[in-house]
Amino acid sequence: MGGRMPTAVALEDATVAFRLADARIYTAVEKASLSVEQGEFVAIVGPTGCGKSTLLNVAAGLLKPAAGAVRIFDAPLTGLNRDAGYLFQADALFPWKTALDNVAIGLEIKGVSHTEARARAQKWLTSVGLGAFAGRYPHMLSGGQRKRVGLAQVLIRDPKILLMDEPFGPLDAQTRQIMGNLLLELWNADRKAVLFVTHDLEEAIALADRVVIMSAGPSARIIGDWRVTLKRPRDISEVRMEKEFHELHREIWSVLKDEVMKGYAQSTQAAGAG
Amino acid sequence: MSRLTLLALQILVAVVALALWQLFATVPVFGKILLPPFFFSTPIDVASQIVKWFSSGVIWKHLFITLLESALAFVIGSIAGILVGFWFARQPRVAAVFDPYVKMINALPRVVLAPIFALWLGLGIWSKVALGVTLVFFIVFFNVYQGVKEVSATVLDNGRMLGMNERQLTRHVYWPSALSWMFSSLHTAVGFAVVGAVVGEYLGSAAGLGYLIQQAEGIFDVAAVFAGMFVLSAFVILIDFGVTLVERRLLVWRPAAAEGRG
Numbered sequence: 001m002g003g004r005m006p007t008a009v010a011l012e013d014a015t016v017a018f019r020l021a022d023a024r025i026y027t028a029v030e031k032a033s034l035s036v037e038q039g040e041f042v043a044i045v046g047p048t049g050c051g052k053s054t055l056l057n058v059a060a061g062l063l064k065p066a067a068g069a070v071r072i073f074d075a076p077l078t079g080l081n082r083d084a085g086y087l088f089q090a091d092a093l094f095p096w097k098t099a100l101d102n103v104a105i106g107l108e109i110k111g112v113s114h115t116e117a118r119a120r121a122q123k124w125l126t127s128v129g130l131g132a133f134a135g136r137y138p139h140m141l142s143g144g145q146r147k148r149v150g151l152a153q154v155l156i157r158d159p160k161i162l163l164m165d166e167p168f169g170p171l172d173a174q175t176r177q178i179m180g181n182l183l184l185e186l187w188n189a190d191r192k193a194v195l196f197v198t199h200d201l202e203e204a205i206a207l208a209d210r211v212v213i214m215s216a217g218p219s220a221r222i223i224g225d226w227r228v229t230l231k232r233p234r235d236i237s238e239v240r241m242e243k244e245f246h247e248l249h250r251e252i253w254s255v256l257k258d259e260v261m262k263g264y265a266q267s268t269q270a271a272g273a274g
Numbered sequence: 275m276s277r278l279t280l281l282a283l284q285i286l287v288a289v290v291a292l293a294l295w296q297l298f299a300t301v302p303v304f305g306k307i308l309l310p311p312f313f314f315s316t317p318i319d320v321a322s323q324i325v326k327w328f329s330s331g332v333i334w335k336h337l338f339i340t341l342l343e344s345a346l347a348f349v350i351g352s353i354a355g356i357l358v359g360f361w362f363a364r365q366p367r368v369a370a371v372f373d374p375y376v377k378m379i380n381a382l383p384r385v386v387l388a389p390i391f392a393l394w395l396g397l398g399i400w401s402k403v404a405l406g407v408t409l410v411f412f413i414v415f416f417n418v419y420q421g422v423k424e425v426s427a428t429v430l431d432n433g434r435m436l437g438m439n440e441r442q443l444t445r446h447v448y449w450p451s452a453l454s455w456m457f458s459s460l461h462t463a464v465g466f467a468v469v470g471a472v473v474g475e476y477l478g479s480a481a482g483l484g485y486l487i488q489q490a491e492g493i494f495d496v497a498a499v500f501a502g503m504f505v506l507s508a509f510v511i512l513i514d515f516g517v518t519l520v521e522r523r524l525l526v527w528r529p530a531a532a533e534g535r536g
Contacts, residue, residue, distance in 0.1 A: 060435060062431055062434070062435075080434055080435065082437065084435070085435065086431070086432070086435040088428050088431070088432060090426075090428045091426075091428070091429075092426075092428045092429055092431070092432035093429075093432075094429060094432075094433075094446065094447065094450070095429075095527055095528070096450040096451075096454065096527045097446075097527070098527075105436065105446060106436045106437070109436065109437055109438050109439075109442050109446075110437060137526065137527040137528075138527075139527070139528070139529040153436070154436075157436065157437070
């Protein structure tokens with residue numbers, strides 16, 4: 001590789017702190033350095049409450065780090081990250097818009113005409129398997145269907161970076177696998193840079209090119225970085241049967257396990273710490 | 275219970291109540307009339323009074339006046355409530371400055387304002403509209419304010435990440451949320467618009483249902499007082515039905531369980 005391609009997302013010693021109600025400072029993430037290259041799928045795994053989502057919000061520009069730098073395609077990030085699409089953990093669809101309008105809105109606010117935006121939105125709904133549900137309002141859709149609409153809503157804008165915050169967290173195990181395969185299929189078409197947060201190590205290995213492990217909070221740090229070399233295209237349920245998957249899982253879990261226990265101990269001892 | 279049985283039972287309640295009323299107003303029990311017609315009238319007298327009003331056509335003018343006052347109070351109060359509610363919700367500093375005064379005015383029983391409005395605006399429709407506006411305004415204002423404040427942080431962040439600027443956020447996020455809260459209080463707001471109009475008329479006017487009731491009371495025509503009350507409640511039920519139709523149309527996106535807020 002001669003000329004280096006600009007790195008899609010680069011966090012350099014990013015520290016994130018919040019002021020608590022009683023004026024104490026709570027450091028969620030300390031000196032985290034992380035990079036996502038173009039076309040790379042990176043998963044962040046860590047125990048509950050370790051600040052994975054915080055890190056994602058920093059990359060999105062929704063949160064400003066107290067110290068450290070954020071670079072998007074080698075340019076310092078100011079304000080919101082305009083190159084990124086964000087798939088939230090909680091329901092983020094506009095409840096007063098139909099599935100079709102929810103997907104079309106991303107284009108409409110860019111100035112695309114109403115008719116064209118809706119036509120393109122219909123195509124996206126079809127590609128996430130919801131072509132027949134265009135007229136439904138979010139409350140008429142199942143949790144999995146809402147996630148599909150959310151995926152279409154983000155992807156229709158064709159962001160260069162995809163940020164995903166435990167997007168399939170609330171879904172049941174079968175639906176998660178189906179959604180994982182759908183995500184890989186869509187991602188395979190144009191290989192955007194992806195930063196995917198999850199607490200599920202198996203999901204992370206099955207989806208990603210790299211798995212990054214965070215320690216338990218507060219002051220969570222990045223404590224491990226593994227490359228996943230399982231061949232693509234992958235099928236989420238089949239890839240779990242492979243030997244390499246098991247070896248990697250055992251290796252990462254030996255590190256993650258201690259952190260999960262620590263995180264659990266903290267969350268049971270100090271309720272209200274954040 | 276099937277719908278038919280329910281309807282039959284509901285009608286039965288009315289029939290029994292009216293029959294008892296008629297009975298005690300005309301037939302002495304142990305030598306005493308329990309409901310003297312001078313104070314309680316009789317269902318038949320009340321009904322014939324209603325028929326007389328409608329057949330002679332006098333009632334239409336009064337109904338129209340009350341409807342006009344209610345409608346004006348509702349429209350003006352709602353527009354003012356939406357604008358101020360939106361403004362306060364988006365400008366927390368303005369809201370903080372005005373907060374004690376809003377609370378103070380809202381704590382005031384609005385009926386005491388009626389004489390002032392009559393003094394300022396005369397005995398025509400506008401003093402009644404003003405009274406209705408003070409009632410409607412606060413309901414709409416509080417709901418719109420709440421609607422803007424309670425927008426889900428995630429939905430808001432999603433809007434921002436999708437590239438919305440402040441104007442687009444207002445149009446696609448704050449506005450629909452505020453309107454949904456306002457519509458959920460539509461029944462209350464419309465009801466208060468009618469209350470404002472009728473109370474205003476009752477306290478001093480030359481036309482309207484409140485005027486009709488007040489006039490009848492002045493000459494101890496109890497049948498006409500009851501007749502006025504019946505016409506008024508039928509009138510409110512009709513308006514309420516209309517509101518339900520509008521609401522169903524506007525809030526299709528809302529899950530059924532969340533309806534009836536406010």
